[in-house]
Amino acid sequence: MAAKFQPGDRVRVRVGSPPGHFRTPAYIQGKSGVIEALHGAFANPESLALGGDGRPSQFLYQVRFEQTHLWPRYPNSLQDKLLIDIYEHWLESA
Amino acid sequence: MQRRVHDRGGWPDAGPIDRVEHVYTMWERQTDAIRGVLGGKGLLRTDELRRAIESIEPCRYEQLRYYERWLVAIEALLIEKGLLTREEIDRKMEEWVTCRS
Numbered sequence: 783m784a785a786k787f788q789p790g791d792r793v794r795v796r797v798g799s800p801p802g803h804f805r806t807p808a809y810i811q812g813k814s815g816v817i818e819a820l821h822g823a824f825a826n827p828e829s830l831a832l833g834g835d836g837r838p839s840q841f842l843y844q845v846r847f848e849q850t851h852l853w854p855r856y857p858n859s860l861q862d863k864l865l866i867d868i869y870e871h872w873l874e875s876a
Numbered sequence: 877m878q879r880r881v882h883d884r885g886g887w888p889d890a891g892p893i894d895r896v897e898h899v900y901t902m903w904e905r906q907t908d909a910i911r912g913v914l915g916g917k918g919l920l921r922t923d924e925l926r927r928a929i930e931s932i933e934p935c936r937y938e939q940l941r942y943y944e945r946w947l948v949a950i951e952a953l954l955i956e957k958g959l960l961t962r963e964e965i966d967r968k969m970e971e972w973v974t975c976r977s
Contacts, residue, residue: 803923803926803930807883810885827926828923830922830924832924832927852886
């Protein structure tokens with residue numbers, strides 16, 4: 783299966799709190815960013831955490847966010863970015 | 877969204893991070909070793925350990941130190957997987973305490 787997003791695409795992080803384990807912290811949920819890179823496809827950690835086989839595997843992206851977008855009173859440079867790895871099923875087009 | 881206890885990014889009262897390195901104690905090394913052995917044998921996955929740590933009741937989570945959370949989580953997973961029973965663990969602990977006193 784092909785990756786849904788390409789570097790440069792604008793995405794929004796889904797909001798959710800599924801039971802078990804997930805790797806999308808609360809502070810990033812609902813925020814918009816830009817795909818910086820595609821790391822490849824990996825076993826889904828949410829499945830592995832519950833004893834599953836990790837399939838279907840999920841594409842993992844490095845996503846770029848403006849720090850000022852994440853933190854209302856961000857005290858440092860307006861140019862600062864956050865780079866964070868997010869799995870595809872947590873992303874939607876923005 | 878329901879923010880869980882381990883999900884600390886941006887907590888307003890989180891305070892500064894203690895960056896001081898400390899020497900690992902023997903029990904911390906042993907905890908790491910147990911995890912390594914179980915992982916090597918394919919009995920415990922990193923994501924399972926994370927899930928078990930993140931499932932610790934929030935009040936207790938706050939009271940436990942880093943490797944104590946590992947211990948609690950490893951114990952819960954061993955029982956969940958049927959590798960040990962609660963009774964076996966308790967019996968061994970009792971033997972140990974008796975021997976050492």
